[in-house]
Amino acid sequence: MHPELFEIPFLHVTVKSYGLMMVIGFLAAVALIRRLSRSFTPDPQLITNAALYALIGGVVGARLFFVIHYFEQFRGDALSVFAIWRGGLELLGGVLLAIAIIFAYLMYHKLPIRRYLDALAVGLMLALVFGRIGCLLNGCCYGKPANLPWAIRFPYNSFAYRSQVSPNPLRNRSEPHLKLPDDYLVYHADGTASPKPFDELTPAQKYAVIEGPYRCLPVHPTQIYGSVNALLMCLVLYLFRRRSLNADLADSRARFLTKPGQTFALMFIIYGAARFLLELLRDDNPYEVDGLTVSQNIGIALVVLGIIFMLIFQKMKRYRMPPMK
Numbered sequence: 001m002h003p004e005l006f007e008i009p010f011l012h013v014t015v016k017s018y019g020l021m022m023v024i025g026f027l028a029a030v031a032l033i034r035r036l037s038r039s040f041t042p043d044p045q046l047i048t049n050a051a052l053y054a055l056i057g058g059v060v061g062a063r064l065f066f067v068i069h070y071f072e073q074f075r076g077d078a079l080s081v082f083a084i085w086r087g088g089l090e091l092l093g094g095v096l097l098a099i100a101i102i103f104a105y106l107m108y109h110k111l112p113i114r115r116y117l118d119a120l121a122v123g124l125m126l127a128l129v130f131g132r133i134g135c136l137l138n139g140c141c142y143g144k145p146a147n148l149p150w151a152i153r154f155p156y157n158s159f160a161y162r163s164q165v166s167p168n169p170l171r172n173r174s175e176p177h178l179k180l181p182d183d184y185l186v187y188h189a190d191g192t193a194s195p196k197p198f199d200e201l202t203p204a205q206k207y208a209v210i211e212g213p214y215r216c217l218p219v220h221p222t223q224i225y226g227s228v229n230a231l232l233m234c235l236v237l238y239l240f241r242r243r244s245l246n247a248d249l250a251d252s253r254a255r256f257l258t259k260p261g262q263t264f265a266l267m268f269i270i271y272g273a274a275r276f277l278l279e280l281l282r283d284d285n286p287y288e289v290d291g292l293t294v295s296q297n298i299g300i301a302l303v304v305l306g307i308i309f310m311l312i313f314q315k316m317k318r319y320r321m322p323p324m325k
Contacts, residue, residue: 005020017134018137022058028127029051032123037115040112046111054099054105057101060094061098065096066093068093102117114259114260114261114316115260117261117264118260118262121241121267125267132226132230136224139158141223141226142219142284146281151218155216156195156209156215160219178217186200220282233271237263237267256314262313268303268306269306275302276303
């Protein structure tokens with residue numbers, strides 16, 4: 001877990017691992033999308049421009065989603081909403097707003113929307129591979145306690161640790177996973193308690209929370225699950241899109257599920273289903289709607305939306321772009 005990688009000299013601004021991995025994912029996605037769309041792109045700069053707008057929108061969407069999700073943290077300090085250098089982004093919100101911006105951009109420039117969206121779907125999953133690595137480095141999106149050979153432990157006072165030593169009524173947990181003695185805790189005016197800063201612990205207590213009985217419980221590495229899953233989805237979407245393009249070259253108009261746009265629709269289906277299942281192993285998001293997390297409800301909506309898109313695109317006429325010189 002390395003939420004902060006280094007500090008920029010003189011500016012006293014730290015480079016966050018999560019933000020850096022988002023940028024790396026963005027650059028990898030742009031490079032892949034440019035390559036996939038070169039056969040029907042009149043000007044590669046259009047892809048770069050769309051990506052830059054999507055990046056800005058993605059950061060805004062990720063921050064907005066986080067603020068809405070954890071609104072209580074910002075009561076009484078409205079300006080902190082804009083302090084993204086302190087951390088606090090949710091990838092799903094960024095992806096959704098980025099997609100909306102790219103869709104509007106393609107419509108404005110009268111580009112072949114469904115072709116671009118298919119390439120975008122593959123690129124987004126590649127970006128997600130790096131985004132989830134950023135989650136691991138940041139320590140967020142952590143999993144439930146697990147007794148597995150590949151389970152991982154987070155350090156003292158990490159997000160996962162603070163969650164384990166506290167009850168969480170929003171997740172139907174009246175007792176903490178890990179019971180800390182009172183002398184390890186600092187109590188607040190509102191009656192809540194949190195672990196003491198590490199420097200305030202005695203040597204014996206430091207040993208107990210690092211190597212002893214009060215160290216963080218091992219948890220599912222849900223960030224790694226998410227990253228590997230995104231890589232597999234990227235491969236599946238790439239092969240599905242390639243099948244669609246091969247159908248075009250063979251003029252196979254009767255082949256089922258090979259219309260432009262259906263790769264994009266498939267992304268909604270498989271990502272929504274995967275996110276729903278991964279939430280079952282996570283231990284961070286509260287149960288908010290119908291006994292499910294917000295992300296699970298969004299996952300269900302994405303599957304339904306993807307199926308609708310799949311059927312709509314199946315009914316639409318196929319179009320083929322002439323090869324670029």
